[in-house]
Amino acid sequence: MKLSVLAVGHRQPAWVNEGCAEYLKRMPRELPATVSEIKPEPRGSKTREQLLAAEKARIREALAGGSRIVVLDEKGDDLTTLKLAKRLEAWMQDGRDVALLIGGADGLDEEFKQQADDRLRLSSLTLPHGMARLLLCEQLYRAVSVLKNHPYHREG
16 A cells, blocks of 8 residues: 655745655555645635646546545544554555645535545644645654654654
């Protein structure tokens, strides 16, 4: 199984890219993870719906066929790290690759949200996209460390 973070946006600060790279390289060989940037649609005079439709098409091109789709959404499941670890374990047992989608400035197309296999919420706080990307990478690594009884995660 592979984990793919597909994030609409570009030109993240170096600290975001370096942080994500650090957590991704820590992932075990049996659970490789990547981050791919999806080019946002230029705003111009387009409506929100037009922007989201164009970004949806780009995301679909980047998706591996048959992947479990997990959207990051403010109305998604609000999980603790331990619950995320259990969810990751269930995804691993399912065996399909997992694509975690982070929308752009206008979010994600409603169709993605409706058809997603899972919806996750990272925080009740509004996060910059780069921070959300980095937080997701760290939490995926932390969830794996919980499953492997690695001392990275300390409870209580």
